[in-house]
Amino acid sequence: MKNINIGILGCGIVGTGVSKLLIEKKQFIKSRTGVLFNLKHVADIDIKRQRSITFKQGVFIKDAEKIINDPEIDIIVELIGGKDIAKDFTIKALKNGKHVVTANKALIASFGNELVKTAYKNNVEFAFEASCGGCMPVIKTLRESMVGNTIESMTGILNGTCNYILTKMSKENCSFDKALEQAKEKGFAEADPFLDIEGFDSAHKLAILISLAYGKEITLNDIYVEGITEISPMDIQFAREFGYVIKLLAISKNYKNNIEARVHPAMIPLANPLSYIDGSMNAVVINGDVTGETMLYGHGAGMMPTASAVISDIVDIARNIITKNKTRIPILGYFQENIKKIPVFSIKEINASYYFRFAAADNPGVLSKISGILGDHNISIKIVQQTGRNINGSVPVVIITHLAKEENIQKALKMISKLDSIIDKPVVIRIEEDKKI
């Protein structure tokens, strides 16, 4: 029987969940692993916060450094969140020879390479299954189950807040603001939802998936990011008429020497399994050259689903500790010396189909001008719909294009926007027609 001492940094929602599991499921986990996990300390500066757990005398402390410097602690779980303090503590812990488990996507997306290198240098494990997709085992799947696959593309619904809002808007035909309000009431959105609704949380997760999927290094800033704040019920309605659903997608496609990496709202057809992922649920479709299309689905956030992923990392590390097995699997799925930087296509270089909605003056000839400009830019039209609904003095002209280059789209839109008959800023939503590349 092996005892392994755990220290947790940060006792917010996930910290409480992990503590609960380690305490309440101690015997259960022992029956599966042979390891008795001892939660030695949990540190949080907020000692007054109400938590749905009671710790034994002396377990809860205020000083994180005490955990980091405790020679008896084997594994440290970083659940502080944010970047600066979390990074400082993680680096110190790794340098002190502690294995570190984290659920902190911003930390890894921003400083992943530095942390991974520090872990290697100090001969310890660094694990982060919970940082991406909550309880969905997406990191284990990419690193282990799909080890024989070249990953061709990944498309994920990786933010529960956005998916809840878009589902709400879609099912109840309500505005973004109203859906956001309800998401806050139900606890699916934070008081400051900026990182979620502007797409940055999804971009953090996509950066992590990319670093694991391709054995390539990218910079977070290379990911194109667009949030969902400008999605309107009218566009959701039009999407439905054409057989599409609007989702905030994190997309990456692998072209061997370049990749695409982008987060934006997109219309997807009902043939895409992601179109059925509703509410706060997450899912990611991974296309491997050997497996073909696969998908993982589950709760992408929340106290217990996230804690489940943290526990799986803790157990994996414990199994390596018992068997005196150091970094059995490369942290990023590939050996460090084989990981090279890969250029990311700028958004102008991608090809997609597009949905446009123009608010046009209700007079003839508008369509002729718009289609002329599109034609001049090598953009071919698949569907035009003019419903004649007059809304605030304009009628919506909806156009769906065939595949076109985004650079041409942007140029054409600039010209169309200048037309006298175009009253408002055009709405543009990319369509992800293909399931694969």
Place this chain on the structure above:
Amino acid sequence: MKNINIGILGCGIVGTGVSKLLIEKKQFIKSRTGVLFNLKHVADIDIKRQRSITFKQGVFIKDAEKIINDPEIDIIVELIGGKDIAKDFTIKALKNGKHVVTANKALIASFGNELVKTAYKNNVEFAFEASCGGCMPVIKTLRESMVGNTIESMTGILNGTCNYILTKMSKENCSFDKALEQAKEKGFAEADPFLDIEGFDSAHKLAILISLAYGKEITLNDIYVEGITEISPMDIQFAREFGYVIKLLAISKNYKNNIEARVHPAMIPLANPLSYIDGSMNAVVINGDVTGETMLYGHGAGMMPTASAVISDIVDIARNIITKNKTRIPILGYFQENIKKIPVFSIKEINASYYFRFAAADNPGVLSKISGILGDHNISIKIVQQTGRNINGSVPVVIITHLAKEENIQKALKMISKLDSIIDKPVVIRIEEDKKI
């Protein structure tokens, strides 16, 4: 650099796929694992079969025993299929100190315990990710990712042949026979589809999942099995009218001291993510007490998806060989001494909602008699529909019940069948209303 020698027994479809991957992706897999896999021998008695691969001189042999007795071979991959010869070879290989990987669900479902014990006794690994759900990493997910979870229920579409047939019947309103014919033409059904369409293939896979999910032992014969041969387009049509889809499900629910384990066609509501799994795709919904609802989705069969899972097992074992790490994870996810037999509820003891279709003589009073009998058996009716469509001298009376005990259902149906006005054998399909237990 470590070289690991592999021997493959059986070079049918999956054997060819695994061989291809080991040869064509040798350098790729090395870049991820540091291991150079050498496919030393592939054995098959059928030397004339056309295969989409050319082996180097001396690799392809006829004699499996040569592989089993080769002291240079570290890992043996059993891809013969069937039970008797496969079992004999697997036991011999394990006893010779070879690690064994298999994709053979019938083998594991029938002799799993014996094989696992033999592996332990000889201090070698025995892995079978490919035996269940093709490339979906369901075994790794249950054993590793969900290690902190008590599994509450599993519901799977685990047979691509049946799912293809039911999807075809549903989308094209065609008969079972016609859909089966097309499945054969497209290569989704074997010449003799008995094990698939009668539900036994799904039962094999469910037995494997159960052995991993609960840390309990069951006997294959304890699983209730019902195939899809009696599903008619009319019932699929009625299901649709009530908001259901018919799928062949493998279901297990965990009641701590007993479990349910059954394979049968079932109606599921559109709110169940399995309702969208179409064609030959597989998926399994797993409810953990910590994760809540999760789902894996992917190709459940086929040359390359299955090979992908085999490779992940080979790599896992290789990583243990390099690090001199023996049975790092218990083969069935729990230590052998903790695995106890758990009783399986007989089908009579389960509770479900039910769909009935009676072919009744077109005269008044039938419904009163049927509902009287149901009431006498404590079965409460949720919906009755009598469309008045006269088909071959009878009208269909469709009834959907609230939750009821199957024993009562069977007794009531026996009585109803004896009514003069009931012309044909009643159709009964269980409804899986709940996503969780």
